[in-house]
Structure formats: structure tokens, C-alpha cells
């Protein structure tokens with residue numbers, strides 16, 4: 001059965017149980033009058049006082065299982081796999097589903113597929129917003145092609161922001177502005193429909209659809225345990241977490257950059273250790289810890305802005321080239337090579353303190369290195385992308401790993417160990433990244 005997670009309040013529900021909202025259409029009314037807008041108290045309470053009262057008047061909500069008057073609304077299958085139901089008051093059918101808990105409307109095809117929530121965390125200025133914009137672009141283009149995948153924005157709000165992100169970064173070559181903190185109004189998540197070809201042995205050549213929810217928080221909101229509290233439902237519902245670490249905010253890296261480096265250095269914000277520690281505490285409090293105390297949600301820890309590290313890495317480093325996706329499968333050996341490389345680098349920067357803490361807190365962990373832009377922003381125009389546009393490196397790796405763990409993508413080589421949760425492989429001794437926990 002399709003299980004849907006509300007992208008606004010993160011309530012999980014079987015798709016069949018989601019209520020409907022009447023569209024108040026004047027045509028096709030049977031018998032009585034068309035429905036009129038009424039105060040949706042559930043939704044009004046959820047979105048809070050910032051929204052003007054007039055907007056809180058909405059079409060009536062009715063249960064999928066049983067109508068308001070106790071009648072069971074007639075449900076009609078809809079072409080695309082969704083369904084419509086007839087409003088018990090006016091008799092006109094509606095396709096609009098709403099969340100049971102908060103009454104937010106879902107985009108039209110959101111409920112036809114399982115939901116995967118990917119949480120994006122990292123200190124202020126670590127590159128989260130730039131990363132999302134570039135990641136979406138790569139999933140549509142280069143990476144999407146290799147896996148036969150397609151990615152489409154769902155709902156008017158994501159479609160608008162998706163267009164804006166692409167125009168800003170790729171047409172105008174403008175970097176995203178700092179994300180506004182939740183205190184100034186909660187930022188809606190980005191909702192995408194990811195379609196992947198069904199594996200052949202599952203018969204047929206159809207597609208499997210997944211609703212991907214990306215949530216790009218403001219760095220300020222992750223700077224303290226209290227601020228992160230706002231995100232607790234979201235973090236607890238996450239199927240995977242991508243934690244971005246800005247190397248240019250690490251003292252050891254700043255000290256090691258060549259003297260003549262013209263790199264503009266960012267302000268040093270919350271240390272990644274603190275974010276990881278607060279995150280683990282949140283998840284444990286929400287029941288995501290195992291009996292041995294480690295958190296079970298998989299965490300991809302990605303060092304960003306690797307374009308700025310050329311002086312610190314070997315010219316043959318796997319960090320300097322993209323993974324090969326030509327087999328249409330996630331290359332497990334390549335992931336392990338990157339994990340080991342990153343582990344060695346971190347070891348030199350902070351004697352492995354961050355990794356040791358992460359390993360204590362998280363049972364499923366893998367290190368990544370990526371660059372969204374491929375080179376630093378121009379020194380004279382720090383709000384701009386490089387002249388050549390983003391030339392990303394390895395931005396897709398963390399997400400592909402998480403999707404692979406969830407069984408959504410095939411894995412190549414090392415498949416035996418990747419399919420399970422074993423450690424080992426090249427460079428074993430250190431944690432290879434994925435480790436099961438009883």
C-alpha cells in the first residue's frame with residue numbers, strides 16, 4: 001500500500017485514508033447548492049497567524065472513508081492512478097487530497113507514490129541552497145540520463161521555485177541568497193517526483209515513482225539545539241540525511257591553504273560536530289536510536305567546496321572526477337574509495353575528531369566530497385557563480401547512496417556487500433560506511 005508522508009507536518013498515512021477537499025465547483029452540482037468556503041480551523045491553526053483570515057476560508061474537507069453525513073463518498077479511479085471522490089454535500093467530485101493531521105493540500109500527483117524525505121543540514125553558508133539547485137539540475141541531466149530517471153517538480157509552489165532557482169544560477173549566474181530562518185515564516189520543502197525504470201526482473205518496462213522531498217533549512221536554524229527543535233518532525237521523518245560540512249570553515253584547512261590563495265574565506269559558523277551531536281540527540285528523542293544507542297537513519301556526510309582544496313589533495317584523488325554512472329548502477333567501490341579519501345583528509349585536519357563522533361552517533365554513515373560550482377565564485381563578484389556556470393563534481397553521490405540503501409537504485413560491483421549492510425572492502429579497518437546494528 002502506498003504510504004504518504006505529509007511534506008508540511010510529516011504525518012505518515014496510507015494514501016487511501018487521506019481526506020479530500022471539495023473544490024466548490026458550481027457545475028455538476030447534484031440536488032442542492034454548490035459548497036461554499038468555510039474556515040478550515042485545522043489548517044488555520046497549523047499555518048498560524050501570519051496568513052490573513054480570508055485565506056483560511058477553504059473548500060470543505062471530507063473523509064475518504066466516510067462522508068460528513070455518515071455516507072461513504074463514491075470514489076472514482078482517475079486516469080493517472082490517483083482517485084477522485086464525490087463531495088457528500090454537493091455531489092461534485094474532487095481530486096484534491098489533504099493531510100489528515102494539518103489539512104495542507106497535496107499537489108495533484110503527490111499521493112500516487114511512496115514518499116522519501118531527504119533532510120539537508122549544515123552550518124550557515126556551507127552551501128546547502130547552492131547544492132540543492134545544482135543537484136536538481138544534474139538529476140535532470142547527466143545523472144538522470146545514466147539511470148533512465150526523470151525528475152519533475154510537483155505542485156505550483158515547487159514549480160515556481162524550481163524555475164527561479166534554475167534561472168538565477170544557470171541563466172543569471174547568481175548564487176542563492178542566504179536562506180531565511182524559520183522564525184520569518186517556515187520555508188516550504190521542495191517536492192519532486194522521481195521516476196526510475198522498473199528493474200527488468202520485476203517484469204515490464206514501466207516506471208517506479210517516488211515523491212522526493214528536499215528540505216533546505218537556514219543555517220541559523222541548526223545553530224543550536226533549541227533552534228533545531230523546530231525541525232524535529234522533519235528530521236524524525238527523514239529517510240536519509242545529507243550533512244554538509246564546509247571545509248573552509250575548518251581552522252586546519254584555512255591554515256593549510258597556500259599563502260597566496262585569493263579565496264574569500266567564509267565566516268566560521270556552528271561547528272559540524274555540534275550540528276551532528278544535536279541531530280543525533282533529536283533523532284534519539286524521536287525513537288530513531290537503536291538498542292545500542294546509535295541512530296539508525298542513514299547519514300551522508302559531505303564535505304562541500306572541494307574545488308577550493310586542490311592544494312590539499314593528490315592530483316589523482318577520486319574527489320577530482322565524477323563517478324562513472326555509465327552502467328546505470330551505483331558503484332559501491334567508487335563510494336568506498338571516496339569514503340577512504342575523505343577519512344584520510346579529515347584525519348589530517350582534525351585528527352579524526354569529527355568522524356569519531358559521527359561513528360559513535362550514527363550506525364549508517366558514509367563520507368563524501370563534492371563541489372556544486374566546480375570552482376570558487378569570482379573574487380571580485382562573490383555573489384556570482386563562476387563565469388563558466390556551475391561545473392559540479394560528485395554532487396549526486398550522497399543522494400544516490402541513500403536511494404540505493406532504500407532499494408531504489410541498482411548497485412554495481414561489491415553488490416554482495418552493498419546489498420547487505422556489511423563493512424569491509426578496500427581500506428577496511430576504518431569503517432567502510434555502512435554498518436548494520438542489531
Ligand SMILES: Nc1nc2c(ncn2[C@@H]2O[C@H](COP(=O)(O)OP(=O)(O)OP(=O)(O)O)[C@@H](O)[C@H]2O)c(=O)[nH]1
Pocket residue numbers: 122123124125126127128129130131175176177178179180217218219220304305306307308370371372373374375376377382383
Ligand atoms: N568554492 C565554492 N564555494 C561555494 C560552493 N557552493 C557554495 N559556495 C559558497 O558558499 C556560499 C554559501 O552558499 P549557500 O548555498 O547559500 O549556503 P547555505 O548553506 O544555503 O547558507 P544558509 O542558507 O545561510 O544556511 C556561496 O555564496 C558561495 O560563496 C562551491 O561549490 N564551491
Ligand SMILES: [Mg+2]
Pocket residue numbers: 128129130176177178179216217218219
Ligand atoms: Mg541556504
Ligand SMILES: [Zn+2]
Pocket residue numbers: 006007008009010011099100101102103104
Ligand atoms: Zn500535514
Ligand SMILES: [Zn+2]
Pocket residue numbers: 022023024034035060087088089090091092
Ligand atoms: Zn462540496
